[in-house]
Amino acid sequence: MNSYLTKNIRKGVYVFINLFALSIISCNEVKKKEETIEITLGEQIEKKYTHELIKCQAYTDSLSKSTSRENFAKYYLKSRAIFKQMEPIMAFHDAENYKFLNAPNILKVEEEDATNIKILSPKSFQVLEETIYADSLEVTTIKNTAELIRNRLKLIEKNTKLSYFKNHHFLWLLRDAVLRVSQTGITGFDSPVLEQSLEEATIVYKSLKEYLDFAKTKFKNKALYTNWVNEINATLKSLESVKFNEFDRYNFIKNHTHKQLDLFNKTVEDWSVEFPFTLALNNNAPSLFSGKTFNPKYYSDAKNIGYSKKVVALGRDLFNDKGLSKDGSMSCATCHVKEKAFTDGMVKPKGQLRNSPTLTYASLQQNFFYDNRAGSLEGQIVAVVKNDSEFHTNLETLQKVVEENSNYKVRFDSIYEGEVTDYTVRNAIAEYIRSLNKFNSKFDLNITGKENSLTTNEINGFNLFMGKAKCATCHFAPVFNGTVPTLYKDTEMELLGVPAKNDTINALVDADLGRYYFYKTEERKHFFKTPTIRNIELTAPYMHNGVYTTLEEVIDFYNRGGGAGIGIDLELQTLPPDPLGLTDEEQKNLIHFLKTLTDKS
Structure with missing residues (x-):
C-alpha cells in the first residue's frame, strides 16, 4: 500500500x-x-408537595365522613399538620388558595366596586378548629367544610407545576416562611382556639429543613449550609416543650428570625442570585425592624419619581403651608402635628367625623382613611383638598397657588423638570410622609441588637402583645398595623364595637358606620381600618372617635372582650368576645411595651 x-x-x-x-x-x-x-429543585419540591396534598385530601375525606367529636378532632389534627407542612410552598406559590384554606372564621366581604360586592362565608381550617372544639357540635358545618377543603386540595394538586422554580423563587419562599412564623405563626393568628401555634411552627421549620436538604448542592460555601441546619435545629429546640403563654417571642425574633435573615442574605450572595424585582420587602432587608426593611415604592403610584432629600424638603414645606387652603387658615400640619407624632391631640378636629390618625408609618399600607376609601397617599390628599372642613378648594386651584409661588416654581423646575401639576404637588407631600418611617424606637434598637436597654417589664409586655393578649393577630409586627404579612397587600378592617362614650355600664356603639358609607354594604357597618400603634404614647386620644384618653382605658376595653364585653351586641364583631384574663400587672407591662414604640426623632 x-x-x-x-x-x-x-x-x-x-x-x-x-x-x-x-x-x-x-x-x-x-x-x-x-x-x-x-x-x-422545583421538581423535588413538587414531588414532596404533591404527596402532601394527596395525604391531606385523605385526612379531610376521613374527617368529612366522621360522625363523632373524637374522630373529627383526630382527623382535623392530622390534616392540619400536613397543611402546615405544605404551608411554605402553598403560601408562596398559590397565595390565594392558601388564604382561602387558612382564612379566619369571619364573614369575608369583597368590594371590587358598587356593582361587584361578594359576601363569602369562610370554609377553612380555622372554621374546622372553631366548630370541632365548640361547646355544641355543628356536624353539618364540619362535614361540609371538610368536603370543600378536600375538593379544593384536589384542584390544587391537579394544577400544581413547580418546575419553573429558580433559585430566587426558592429563596423568596424560604424567607417568607421564616417571616410568616415570626409575624403570625407564633401569635395564635391561625390557631385561635387550640393555640397550637408553637407546635405548628415546629412543623413548618421541619419542612424548611427538608427543602434546604434538596438545595444542599447549590451552596458553594458548605459551611453556610451547615449554619442553616444548625440554626433550624436551634430554632426547633426553642419551640419545643413551651406553653403558648410562656413562649419568649422577643428572643425568638431577635436570636432566630433575625439570624435567619442574615443567613438568607449570605445565601443570596453565595448563590449569586439576582432578584427580578422588589415587592413590599427589600430583597436585602437586614432585619424585620429596620428602616431598610420595607420598599415604600411598593405602596406608591407608578408615576412616583422616588425618594430624594430635595423632594422630601419640598414636600415638608408644602405640608406646612397654610396658603394651600382656600382661606389660608389650614395646612396638613394643622391636624398632623410633628410633636404629637403627626396627630393633633384632639378627640376630633373641627368639622371632622373622626380622630386624626398618625402619619408615621402611614405609607406602609395599601389603603387610607379609617374606612380604607383611598388607595394611595396621593389619592388621600385629593380628599383633603376637596373637603369643605379642610382645604375647601380644588386640584386646579392647588396647582395654580404653587405655580405662582416663585420659590416653589424654581424647586419644581429642578425636581419635576418644570412640571407643576396637581399630581406633582401631591406627590411631593406624599414623599415627605413616606420619610416618616424611622424604625428607631427603643424597641427597634433593642430587638436589632443596637442597644440592650429594654426592661424585663417591657420585654414581658411585647411577649404578651404577641401572645396571650392577642394584639398581634390584628396589629402585625413590625409596623403593628393591619397590613397582613407576608405579602403586605391587604389592610384589614375590624368591627370592635367601639362605644360612643367611655361607659362600661350602659355602653352604646358609636353611631359612625365606618366602611358602610362607602358602598352601603350592610355587613360592613362599624368596620374600621386597623392603624399602626407605633408612637401610640404620643397619639391620644384613641380609637376612630377618640373615646379613650389613656392607654389604660384602651387595654381595659380589649381585656373585657371589646364591645361584647361591655354589653354592645354586634353579630359580626371580629374581636373575640371572650375576656383576655390579663392581670393588672400584665396590663401594665403591655403599656410599658407600647411606650417603647415611640420614635427617637
Whole structure:
C-alpha cells in the first residue's frame, strides 16, 4: 500500500475515532442534562408537595365522613399538620388558595366596586378548629367544610407545576416562611382556639429543613449550609416543650428570625442570585425592624419619581403651608402635628367625623382613611383638598397657588423638570410622609441588637402583645398595623364595637358606620381600618372617635372582650368576645411595651 493511501486511511480512522468520541461525549452530556432535569429543585419540591396534598385530601375525606367529636378532632389534627407542612410552598406559590384554606372564621366581604360586592362565608381550617372544639357540635358545618377543603386540595394538586422554580423563587419562599412564623405563626393568628401555634411552627421549620436538604448542592460555601441546619435545629429546640403563654417571642425574633435573615442574605450572595424585582420587602432587608426593611415604592403610584432629600424638603414645606387652603387658615400640619407624632391631640378636629390618625408609618399600607376609601397617599390628599372642613378648594386651584409661588416654581423646575401639576404637588407631600418611617424606637434598637436597654417589664409586655393578649393577630409586627404579612397587600378592617362614650355600664356603639358609607354594604357597618400603634404614647386620644384618653382605658376595653364585653351586641364583631384574663400587672407591662414604640426623632 503506497504511503499516500496509508496516510489517508489513518486520517479517516482518526476522524472516525474523534467523531465516535464526540458522539459519546455528546450523549453523555444529553444524559447528564436529562438527569439534571429529573432532579431539579422545583421538581423535588413538587414531588414532596404533591404527596402532601394527596395525604391531606385523605385526612379531610376521613374527617368529612366522621360522625363523632373524637374522630373529627383526630382527623382535623392530622390534616392540619400536613397543611402546615405544605404551608411554605402553598403560601408562596398559590397565595390565594392558601388564604382561602387558612382564612379566619369571619364573614369575608369583597368590594371590587358598587356593582361587584361578594359576601363569602369562610370554609377553612380555622372554621374546622372553631366548630370541632365548640361547646355544641355543628356536624353539618364540619362535614361540609371538610368536603370543600378536600375538593379544593384536589384542584390544587391537579394544577400544581413547580418546575419553573429558580433559585430566587426558592429563596423568596424560604424567607417568607421564616417571616410568616415570626409575624403570625407564633401569635395564635391561625390557631385561635387550640393555640397550637408553637407546635405548628415546629412543623413548618421541619419542612424548611427538608427543602434546604434538596438545595444542599447549590451552596458553594458548605459551611453556610451547615449554619442553616444548625440554626433550624436551634430554632426547633426553642419551640419545643413551651406553653403558648410562656413562649419568649422577643428572643425568638431577635436570636432566630433575625439570624435567619442574615443567613438568607449570605445565601443570596453565595448563590449569586439576582432578584427580578422588589415587592413590599427589600430583597436585602437586614432585619424585620429596620428602616431598610420595607420598599415604600411598593405602596406608591407608578408615576412616583422616588425618594430624594430635595423632594422630601419640598414636600415638608408644602405640608406646612397654610396658603394651600382656600382661606389660608389650614395646612396638613394643622391636624398632623410633628410633636404629637403627626396627630393633633384632639378627640376630633373641627368639622371632622373622626380622630386624626398618625402619619408615621402611614405609607406602609395599601389603603387610607379609617374606612380604607383611598388607595394611595396621593389619592388621600385629593380628599383633603376637596373637603369643605379642610382645604375647601380644588386640584386646579392647588396647582395654580404653587405655580405662582416663585420659590416653589424654581424647586419644581429642578425636581419635576418644570412640571407643576396637581399630581406633582401631591406627590411631593406624599414623599415627605413616606420619610416618616424611622424604625428607631427603643424597641427597634433593642430587638436589632443596637442597644440592650429594654426592661424585663417591657420585654414581658411585647411577649404578651404577641401572645396571650392577642394584639398581634390584628396589629402585625413590625409596623403593628393591619397590613397582613407576608405579602403586605391587604389592610384589614375590624368591627370592635367601639362605644360612643367611655361607659362600661350602659355602653352604646358609636353611631359612625365606618366602611358602610362607602358602598352601603350592610355587613360592613362599624368596620374600621386597623392603624399602626407605633408612637401610640404620643397619639391620644384613641380609637376612630377618640373615646379613650389613656392607654389604660384602651387595654381595659380589649381585656373585657371589646364591645361584647361591655354589653354592645354586634353579630359580626371580629374581636373575640371572650375576656383576655390579663392581670393588672400584665396590663401594665403591655403599656410599658407600647411606650417603647415611640420614635427617637
